[in-house]
Amino acid sequence: MVETGKINLNSIQKIFPPRSENASEVEAVHQVSATIKPGEFIALIGPSGCGKSTLLRMIAGLELPTTGGILLDDEIVTAPSRERGFVFQEANLYPWLTVEDNVAFGLKINNKVKNKKAEIQQFIELVGLKGFEKSYPYELSGGMQQRVSLARTLINYPKVLLLDEPFGALDAFTRMRIHDELIKIWQERKLTTVMVTHDVEEAVYLADRVFAMTPRPAILKEIIDIDLPHNRHRESSEFIALKTKVLKALNFQD
Numbered sequence: 001m002v003e004t005g006k007i008n009l010n011s012i013q014k015i016f017p018p019r020s021e022n023a024s025e026v027e028a029v030h031q032v033s034a035t036i037k038p039g040e041f042i043a044l045i046g047p048s049g050c051g052k053s054t055l056l057r058m059i060a061g062l063e064l065p066t067t068g069g070i071l072l073d074d075e076i077v078t079a080p081s082r083e084r085g086f087v088f089q090e091a092n093l094y095p096w097l098t099v100e101d102n103v104a105f106g107l108k109i110n111n112k113v114k115n116k117k118a119e120i121q122q123f124i125e126l127v128g129l130k131g132f133e134k135s136y137p138y139e140l141s142g143g144m145q146q147r148v149s150l151a152r153t154l155i156n157y158p159k160v161l162l163l164d165e166p167f168g169a170l171d172a173f174t175r176m177r178i179h180d181e182l183i184k185i186w187q188e189r190k191l192t193t194v195m196v197t198h199d200v201e202e203a204v205y206l207a208d209r210v211f212a213m214t215p216r217p218a219i220l221k222e223i224i225d226i227d228l229p230h231n232r233h234r235e236s237s238e239f240i241a242l243k244t245k246v247l248k249a250l251n252f253q254d
């Protein structure tokens with residue numbers, strides 16, 4: 001089988017025009033080059049406002065680079081596509097739709113699926129929400145809502161999963177549980193995953209490689225290999241050493 005989901009970032013730069021007459025332009029991302037292998041899990045980490053979301057949105061095709069180019073499987077990214085599923089910080093569910101209808105919404109214009117009902121059920125189960133098919137978003141916790149959002153994205157079988165701080169609003173226990181579920185899904189589906197996070201522990205727990213970005217404009221300062229098998233132990237000396245390495249790359253510890 002041919003492996004898909006390779007991403008090339010070729011000298012990506014993003015400059016936003018001035019917001020008002022007296023403002024100046026903002027360079028959010030500066031000359032980022034990297035290759036992300038099919039099936040790899042990358043964590044993008046950097047200080048607030050540095051340009052992480054901008055970089056992720058460019059991979060999604062939601063923004064275009066000012067200079068440079070992004071390739072997905074050697075094809076240039078020019079617009080959003082269901083091949084690149086995006087999960088935002090907030091779940092953004094439709095409050096008037098049930099869990100199953102929210103998940104089904106992702107499928108609406110996709111006619112390829114033969115048995116929609118079975119497919120929807122499969123994805124609800126995949127994210128651990130069996131029994132909540134008929135619930136409405138207001139009846140769910142934040143973590144459950146974020147799982148619905150993940151199911152709604154995964155049901156399109158994206159080649160690439162893009163996550164913009166999707167668990168930032170969750171409490172520590174829920175976050176840890178969702179981390180393990182995400183790893184399971186990622187391993188099963190062999191999805192290339194790029195996740196933006198502020199959280200060094202989250203990055204080291206999940207990623208194959210951590211991309212440490214500088215303050216704005218975001219420059220790819222250092223790539224840290226996380227050469228630990230899953231399930232990782234947050235208290236192990238290897239884990240803590242890698243956390244220190246990431247923190248050093250971000251200049252928080254000398």
Ligand SMILES: Nc1ncnc2c1ncn2[C@@H]1O[C@H](COP(=O)(O)OP(=O)(O)OP(=O)(O)O)[C@@H](O)[C@H]1O
Pocket residue numbers: 016017019026027028046047048049050051052053054055216
């Ligand atoms: N559409 C836009 N127009 C003008 N400036 C923008 C636009 N989008 C982002 N910016 C600016 O680009 C910079 C980077 O923003 P971005 O959202 O990528 O940062 P971030 O690293 O994701 O921050 P956070 O961690 O707070 O989410 C910021 O200074 C922001 O104000």
Ligand SMILES: [Mg+2]
Pocket residue numbers: 052053054164
């Ligand atoms: Mg952001």
